[in-house]
């Protein structure tokens with residue numbers, strides 16, 4: 001449903017995105033994560049046909065992103081979405097429905113249904129008088145006005161309070177369940193973890209890791225073992241009448257077993273803990289890409 005092939009974007013001699021190749025299947029929720037400046041927004045804007053790639057190509061819903069017809073199949077939510085402050089949600093959304101040639105009755109029903117789903121009150125209040133969370137919901141409703149198959153959301157819930165953030169993430173999840181294909185960028189890895197089927201991790205303009213969360217966990221994560229013994233060992237902590245040692249490998253667990261036996265005790269429980277996506281992300285980001293982001297000969301003096 002989304003295909004990115006060797007996307008590259010240069011600004012002057014600076015390479016914002018390079019070699020970006022991935023595909024997103026129909027009905028999938030796909031996360032693009034990475035630190036500030038990694039190239040997430042640039043990638044999403046190229047997919048949305050808002051930024052011409054320096055090289056490479058992309059398709060959305062079977063159309064090259066350079067084709068204007070593609071836009072009828074796409075809902076794009078930019079990171080910052082300035083709205084017309086003097087309009088109300090209803091007049092604003094009706095305006096966009098007109099732009100997309102959505103039939104009057106269909107548009108009216110869709111606007112009301114979407115605002116109901118988003119639990120947006122005060123539909124006749126001016127947008128300028130609304131909270132940030134309410135404005136974000138209106139921007140999301142706008143992205144759905146043409147009932148697109150594909151949604152590209154840039155940081156859909158950034159800068160919002162935890163309740164609204166949760167609401168928007170759950171809403172996004174429901175859209176996927178209804179069959180929309182969604183690609184979104186995020187900083188809040190907890191939410192990515194909860195709703196994404198697959199992710200790419202970007203750093204310094206390049207994709208440095210990809211896969212579903214299990215794959216990333218296996219490749220970049222760590223397993224921590226909490227080993228409980230009946231006797232005190234070096235570096236163990238007393239907890240509810242038993243002793244807990246924390247180690248990172250099964251070999252170390254076996255060493256604890258041997259030490260416990262030597263001290264006349266035994267291992268009574270072992271609990272494992274996998275790295276969160278946050279930790280995986282930090283491991284990947286720390287490894288860096290190591291290359292220059294400048295085109296050869298264009299490095300700043």
Ligand SMILES: Nc1ncnc2c1ncn2[C@@H]1O[C@H](COP(=O)(O)OP(=O)(O)OP(=O)(O)O)[C@@H](O)[C@H]1O
Nearest residue numbers: 011014015016034035036037038039040041042043
């Ligand atoms: N119009 C532009 N001109 C020059 N450089 C730009 C331009 N737009 C983006 N960049 C640079 O390209 C790099 C990637 O920017 P981009 O906005 O895609 O990153 P991002 O991963 O979305 O970051 P953030 O999480 O901060 O939004 C950054 O170093 C940025 O400064």
